[in-house]
Amino acid sequence: MIPVQKKAATSPGHPVIEIHNLRKGFGMQEVLKNVSLQLFEGENLAVMGKSGSGKSVLIKCIVRLFSPDSGNINVLGKEINTLNDEELGELRKKIGFLFQSGALYDSMTVRQNLEFPLKRIKKGLSQKEINEKIHEALENVGLSDALNKMPSQLSGGMRKRISLARTIVVDPMIILYDEPTTGLDPATSDEISSLINAVQKKYKTSSLIITHDIECARNTANRLIMLHDGEVYKEGTLADYEGSSDTLIRSFFK
Amino acid sequence: MRKIYTATKVKTIAKEQSIKLSEKAIAKTAEAHNFLTDFADFFLFLAQTFREIFSLDFEFKEFLRQSFLIGYKSLPLISVTGFIMGLVLTIQARPSLVHFGAVSLLPGMVAVSLIREMGPVITALICAGKIGSGMGAELGSMKVTEQIDAMEVSSTNPMKFLVVTRVLAATVMIPLLVLYADTIGLLGSWAGTNIKGQVTFVLFCSQAFSHLEFIDLMPAIIKTFFFGAVIGLVGCYKGYTAGRGTESVGIAANSAVVLSSLLVIIVDLIAVQITDLL
Numbered sequence: 001m002i003p004v005q006k007k008a009a010t011s012p013g014h015p016v017i018e019i020h021n022l023r024k025g026f027g028m029q030e031v032l033k034n035v036s037l038q039l040f041e042g043e044n045l046a047v048m049g050k051s052g053s054g055k056s057v058l059i060k061c062i063v064r065l066f067s068p069d070s071g072n073i074n075v076l077g078k079e080i081n082t083l084n085d086e087e088l089g090e091l092r093k094k095i096g097f098l099f100q101s102g103a104l105y106d107s108m109t110v111r112q113n114l115e116f117p118l119k120r121i122k123k124g125l126s127q128k129e130i131n132e133k134i135h136e137a138l139e140n141v142g143l144s145d146a147l148n149k150m151p152s153q154l155s156g157g158m159r160k161r162i163s164l165a166r167t168i169v170v171d172p173m174i175i176l177y178d179e180p181t182t183g184l185d186p187a188t189s190d191e192i193s194s195l196i197n198a199v200q201k202k203y204k205t206s207s208l209i210i211t212h213d214i215e216c217a218r219n220t221a222n223r224l225i226m227l228h229d230g231e232v233y234k235e236g237t238l239a240d241y242e243g244s245s246d247t248l249i250r251s252f253f254k
Numbered sequence: 255m256r257k258i259y260t261a262t263k264v265k266t267i268a269k270e271q272s273i274k275l276s277e278k279a280i281a282k283t284a285e286a287h288n289f290l291t292d293f294a295d296f297f298l299f300l301a302q303t304f305r306e307i308f309s310l311d312f313e314f315k316e317f318l319r320q321s322f323l324i325g326y327k328s329l330p331l332i333s334v335t336g337f338i339m340g341l342v343l344t345i346q347a348r349p350s351l352v353h354f355g356a357v358s359l360l361p362g363m364v365a366v367s368l369i370r371e372m373g374p375v376i377t378a379l380i381c382a383g384k385i386g387s388g389m390g391a392e393l394g395s396m397k398v399t400e401q402i403d404a405m406e407v408s409s410t411n412p413m414k415f416l417v418v419t420r421v422l423a424a425t426v427m428i429p430l431l432v433l434y435a436d437t438i439g440l441l442g443s444w445a446g447t448n449i450k451g452q453v454t455f456v457l458f459c460s461q462a463f464s465h466l467e468f469i470d471l472m473p474a475i476i477k478t479f480f481f482g483a484v485i486g487l488v489g490c491y492k493g494y495t496a497g498r499g500t501e502s503v504g505i506a507a508n509s510a511v512v513l514s515s516l517l518v519i520i521v522d523l524i525a526v527q528i529t530d531l532l
């Protein structure tokens with residue numbers, strides 16, 4: 001397993017994700033009203049907010065699982081909304097996504113779950129190279145002996161870690177985490193937070209972490225953004241939030 | 255005693271009635287709108303599936319896996335139902351034919367009934383229940399747990415991997431299952447014939463096949479491909495477009511069975527009309 005790591009202080013590199021004036025609604029309900037943010041190279045950016053503030057919608061717009069109503073999303077220098085299917089597929093190969101539920105494929109073993117994206121994204125690898133990458137990814141999350149297990153045989157924390165292994169096995173440049181610690185006990189949540197930091201250090205990834213877990217944000221984020229009512233409410237470091245006298249922020253950082 | 259209404263009271267009652275009527279009209283319009291929207295969505299889904307069938311990078315391994323699951327895993331159920339189908343048809347038809355002194359026509363009559371209609375339709379309805387609901391539940395569950403989204407962000411086309419493979423597997427395997435059911439049905443019929451008589455298997459087959467013509471066989475086989483396609487498409491559509499929450503998985507499975515069963519009957523009606531014209 002990757003040694004436990006605390007988050008590293010980073011000086012911002014160039015932006016790898018730039019979002020300007022993003023709007024997204026469903027029917028009559030406007031979820032994201034005017035969201036602008038940047039994710040810089042090598043940093044962990046936490047996006048926090050109450051349930052229903054549009055955090056998951058934001059992260060899904062970045063990979064175009066949802067199409068924005070208006071606004072610009074620029075990922076690694078490419079405007080997401082203007083890409084055709086082939087170009088979008090190529091861009092998605094550089095982005096890892098850790099879903100809230102893990103989203104492991106129920107009908108496949110852990111090995112097959114990791115092989116599935118690896119064979120499609122890293123075409124041309126020999127079976128030996130595939131086995132090595134799978135083994136390395138599982139070692140990094142501390143689950144080398146789960147290779148032949150089915151997802152139904154894994155606990156919630158193990159499923160999250162296997163999902164993280166599936167995300168990092170393809171060497172992404174950016175990782176998007178959708179509520180990585182939701183539904184986990186505090187000890188396992190700390191393990192996941194440590195893994196997020198370790199992945200950042202080892203793989204030099206830039207990460208956007210959607211969470212309402214304060215401890216996860218404290219342990220992983222170099223910068224925090226708070227969403228409220230579909231807009232960016234505050235942007236800053238952990239110290240800015242903890243020193244704030246704003247009522248909404250205080251309700252999060254008790 | 256008759257009630258006397260003031261003009262104001264009449265106006266109030268009329269207003270209340272018109273509000274009720276308006277609410278009912280709005281509800282019915284919304285129902286009709288939803289039905290038409292679902293109808294249009296299904297055809298868009300159908301068009302997308304056809305586009306993916308004829309595009310590059312066919313997922314052959316997954317197609318073979320689905321064919322195995324649909325075909326091989328359905329054999330026990332189809333064996334039992336096919337045998338019972340032939341047996342029951344024989345037992346039920348025998349008394350009428352004995353009455354007319356035409357019991358020797360029994361194998362031929364059962365063979366024609368089984369191969370033209372009973373075998374294809376009953377097998378397809380059973381497959382709609384087993385395979386259609388299975389597809390609806392599996393894809394619905396994958397939708398609810400974001401597995402389809404996970405596939406999409408890992409540069410895999412989920413339509414190609416999940417839908418096209420299943421639709422093609424159902425289209426290919428259900429005709430084979432029908433042929434198998436017909437064969438087992440004829441065995442069941444032979445068993446039924448021997449309950450009150452004594453007919454050798456060779457004699458039974460000779461009497462059965464002597465009444466079969468090309469016009470019995472080919473339209474029956476062709477329509478089973480359409481049955482398979484319908485079951486695959488409806489099962490996948492209902493699962494792929496399932497809503498959020500575990501309740502929607504059950505709804506997807508249930509509505510897949512209902513709609514695919516209905517469409518099998520409608521396709522059969524169209525097939526019979528076309529065959530009649532030939």
